Amino acid sequence: MATAFDEMGNGDSCRMPYRTVSEWLASTPPEVFAHKRREAEILFRRIGITFAVYGEGGDPERLIPFDIVPRVLGASEWDFLARGLEQRAKALNAFIHDVYHERAIIRAGKVPESLVLQNESYLKAMQGFSVPGRVYTHIAGIDVVRVTENEFYVLEDNCRTPSGVSYMLEGREVMMRLFPDLFARHRVQPVSRYPEALLETLRSVAPPACKDEPVAVLLTPGPYNSAYYEHSFLADEMGVELVEGPDLFVDDDIVYMRTTQGPKRVDVIYRRIDDDFLDPLAFRPDSALGVPGLMRAYRAGTVTLANAVGAGIADDKAVYIHVPEMVRFYLGEEPILKNVPTWSCAKPDERAYVLEHLAELVVKDVHGSGGYGMLVGPHASKAERAAFAEKIKAGPERYIAQPTLALSTCPTFVDAGVAPRHVDLRPFVLVGADQVRIVPGGLTRVALRDGSLVVNSSQGGGTKDTWVLEG
Amino acid sequence: MLSRTADNLFWLARYMERAENMARILEAGYRLAAMGTVVGGGHTEWHSTIIAAGCETGFYEKHAEATAEAAIDYLARDPDNPSSILSCIQTARRNGRAVRTALSADMWDAVNGSWLQARAFRDEDFAPDTVRRVLDWVKERSLLFTGCVGSTMMRNDAYWFTRLGTFLERADSTARILDVKYNVLLPTYETIGGGLDYVQWTAVLRAVSAARAYHWIYRREVKPWLVAELLILKPEMPRSLAACFIEITRTLELLSAAYGRQGEADRLAGQIHANLRFTRIDDIFQMGLHEFLTQFIDSNVRLGHEVSKQYLT
Numbered sequence: 063m064a065t066a067f068d069e070m071g072n073g074d075s076c077r078m079p080y081r082t083v084s085e086w087l088a089s090t091p092p093e094v095f096a097h098k099r100r101e102a103e104i105l106f107r108r109i110g111i112t113f114a115v116y117g118e119g120g121d122p123e124r125l126i127p128f129d130i131v132p133r134v135l136g137a138s139e140w141d142f143l144a145r146g147l148e149q150r151a152k153a154l155n156a157f158i159h160d161v162y163h164e165r166a167i168i169r170a171g172k173v174p175e176s177l178v179l180q181n182e183s184y185l186k187a188m189q190g191f192s193v194p195g196r197v198y199t200h201i202a203g204i205d206v207v208r209v210t211e212n213e214f215y216v217l218e219d220n221c222r223t224p225s226g227v228s229y230m231l232e233g234r235e236v237m238m239r240l241f242p243d244l245f246a247r248h249r250v251q252p253v254s255r256y257p258e259a260l261l262e263t264l265r266s267v268a269p270p271a272c273k274d275e276p277v278a279v280l281l282t283p284g285p286y287n288s289a290y291y292e293h294s295f296l297a298d299e300m301g302v303e304l305v306e307g308p309d310l311f312v313d314d315d316i317v318y319m320r321t322t323q324g325p326k327r328v329d330v331i332y333r334r335i336d337d338d339f340l341d342p343l344a345f346r347p348d349s350a351l352g353v354p355g356l357m358r359a360y361r362a363g364t365v366t367l368a369n370a371v372g373a374g375i376a377d378d379k380a381v382y383i384h385v386p387e388m389v390r391f392y393l394g395e396e397p398i399l400k401n402v403p404t405w406s407c408a409k410p411d412e413r414a415y416v417l418e419h420l421a422e423l424v425v426k427d428v429h430g431s432g433g434y435g436m437l438v439g440p441h442a443s444k445a446e447r448a449a450f451a452e453k454i455k456a457g458p459e460r461y462i463a464q465p466t467l468a469l470s471t472c473p474t475f476v477d478a479g480v481a482p483r484h485v486d487l488r489p490f491v492l493v494g495a496d497q498v499r500i501v502p503g504g505l506t507r508v509a510l511r512d513g514s515l516v517v518n519s520s521q522g523g524g525t526k527d528t529w530v531l532e533g
Numbered sequence: 534m535l536s537r538t539a540d541n542l543f544w545l546a547r548y549m550e551r552a553e554n555m556a557r558i559l560e561a562g563y564r565l566a567a568m569g570t571v572v573g574g575g576h577t578e579w580h581s582t583i584i585a586a587g588c589e590t591g592f593y594e595k596h597a598e599a600t601a602e603a604a605i606d607y608l609a610r611d612p613d614n615p616s617s618i619l620s621c622i623q624t625a626r627r628n629g630r631a632v633r634t635a636l637s638a639d640m641w642d643a644v645n646g647s648w649l650q651a652r653a654f655r656d657e658d659f660a661p662d663t664v665r666r667v668l669d670w671v672k673e674r675s676l677l678f679t680g681c682v683g684s685t686m687m688r689n690d691a692y693w694f695t696r697l698g699t700f701l702e703r704a705d706s707t708a709r710i711l712d713v714k715y716n717v718l719l720p721t722y723e724t725i726g727g728g729l730d731y732v733q734w735t736a737v738l739r740a741v742s743a744a745r746a747y748h749w750i751y752r753r754e755v756k757p758w759l760v761a762e763l764l765i766l767k768p769e770m771p772r773s774l775a776a777c778f779i780e781i782t783r784t785l786e787l788l789s790a791a792y793g794r795q796g797e798a799d800r801l802a803g804q805i806h807a808n809l810r811f812t813r814i815d816d817i818f819q820m821g822l823h824e825f826l827t828q829f830i831d832s833n834v835r836l837g838h839e840v841s842k843q844y845l846t
Contacts, residue, residue: 108642110641285631294634297634308537309536322534322536322539323792
């Protein structure tokens with residue numbers, strides 16, 4: 063693999079946005095970094111920003127490692143990204159609306175019918191139903207990687223219940239506390255408006271039936287969910303109730319929450335529960351997390367769900383291949399952000415290529431997430447690759463493959479000192495009925511192991527604060 | 534507010550208070566046991582401590598005999614005992630975590646910090662000659678929590694449900710601590726009001742930090758009926774049953790004014806409160822202190838159920 067693009071710059075050529083950070087790195091003794099990192103850990107532990115890791119035993123509330131060296135983006139870099147993200151989010155929403163209504167993109171032959179209609183994420187219950195403002199994915203976490211100075215690729219569009227925004231916000235708080243002087247020397251655009259922007263987004267999609275101030279709530283699976291901290295944090299920051307399934311009930315197709323003063327009507331639900339578990343009457347009957355009758359109320363138009371049920375059809379890894387086409391089809395524009403070239407194992411010729419080149423490719427299960435069910439070809443052993451080849455042959459439609467990109471690196475504080483490590487970026491795009499809102503920045507995830515390209519927190523990745531400088 | 538939130542706040546406060554009271558009950562047991570050995574009293578003090586803690590059934594399923602070690606282990610840290618100090622702290626933290634949005638930052642710090650510190654205790658911290666440090670720590674953490682509630686919570690329904698939990702639990706435990714003394718059987722050659730009886734009643738006073746209050750109010754030597762009067766009927770004594778019920782009835786009134794409705798909880802609380810206001814200590818001793826306390830504990834439990842029915846489900 064070629065040498066990766068380093069965001070600070072290699073050798074003497076320090077890139078502009080990093081000028082101050084670079085001096086700071088050069089002039090600060092390693093003990094100070096080590097000390098600050100310990101302080102950061104204590105802060106995270108005290109605030110309780112933890113992440114549950116399933117099935118590993120040990121501490122059920124683990125900290126995600128936090129790196130204290132910020133990742134810096136210049137204003138123009140960000141503006142470019144933000145335009146691309148907004149464009150992409152609009153196209154994805156148009157696509158979801160289309161596949162549950164006219165299916166114009168299928169009739170035009172741009173997206174194969176079977177890919178949509180036979181997809182597990184395609185919910186018949188949503189056909190012909192119009193959601194308020196035509197917004198399906200109100201909160202999209204679009205994962206972006208950088209390959210060169212001017213090349214950004216989208217890795218994944220997370221359109222269901224993307225998480226990580228609390229790390230973006232708390233990471234910033236911790237950094238501002240630990241390095242006030244460094245902030246004083248930069249002009250970093252704030253991210254703290256996110257919860258307000260989220261609430262505005264949710265209120266903009268209240269159902270037409272809602273006549274008064276919309277009542278929004280955040281629906282969580284509860285304290286045992288890995289992202290529970292984030293759920294409670296966001297509810298708190300927005301000033302809305304954090305509810306669990308049993309706190310809600312449906313009467314005459316209207317959703318209420320149980321309060322100490324009796325039932326109170328709910329208009330918008332920011333749900334962080336998967337489709338399958340939302341309503342035991344409509345989906346999984348064994349779900350204790352959901353609300354019986356919720357889907358009927360939803361279809362009756364008395365309540366808005368964010369993200370919409372069935373929005374997952376747009377973030378399927380096999381559907382991903384067609385997103386640039388969606389941008390052209392619905393918006394009549396050329397895509398600003400690139401897709402990673404992707405081979406679909408469902409197609410015989412592409413499958414043959416994949417099987418031939420396993421050692422160079424990353425193969426992903428289209429239904430997998432969190433770094434599970436994937437093969438990183440160049441890092442896998444011969445036996446691992448052979449075993450994976452069998453899996454591909456047994457269920458080719460389940461897999462896609464991409465080249466191993468040379469993800470950009472950022473200076474990162476590791477045991478050996480400050481060294482380059484691979485990063486990605488998850489900005490959070492908020493789509494309301496009125497406008498698209500993106501706070502400048504996002505969650506930078508960093509692969510802490512030397513050479514590793516896997517940044518998922520469930521696979522030992524860490525996070526960093528992401529700075530977007532003012533122009 | 535959400536019924537579940539109110540319920541979690543109510544139980545968070547109850548469990549923090551219960552942790553403190555379990556420490557106080559253990560301390561009373563300790564003081565009594567220290568005297569028991571003087572007269573060769575064996576292990577009856579620990580037996581009565583376990584009864585007073587309401588843990589008799591669970592304890593004897595695990596332990597044949599109420600030794601100091603076994604009692605401390607069961608009451609201070611046994612995970613199988615939902616009322617052990619460490620279980621209480623864990624449950625309190627779980628309740629707090631479930632409704633973090635309803636807690637002030639300081640309350641969360643107090644609860645979460647207690648839990649983190651409790652996890653760091655080791656076996657040797659619970660030995661009979663060292664556990665007193667843990668007991669002091671528990672009291673401190675619980676006081677910190679109630680302090681945070683008092684100085685950082687908005688005065689709204691969240692605060693009232695938290696306070697209800699604290700005072701219902703406190704009333705329950707003061708009654709139980711008094712009952713520890715009752716359950717200690719005096720050696721046959723001792724008489725009520727005798728020397729050993731005196732130190733035992735003093736131990737009860739100390740366990741609820743009321744020794745100084747006693748002298749301030751009565752200005753005479755410790756008498757059983759006066760100790761009972763102080764802890765049951767005196768409204769100026771903050772852990773007395775009467776003082777707890779002043780808070781409980783007032784809190785319930787604030788809630789019913791805010792919500793515009795009343796129910797069985799209000800009626801029952803008023804009845805218990807009236808009984809505490811208009812009963813004389815002579816009547817209580819006439820009826821039997823133990824019988825009175827048992828009856829009180831039962832109605833207090835009933836009140837908890839009624840509060841739950843009215844607001845928390």
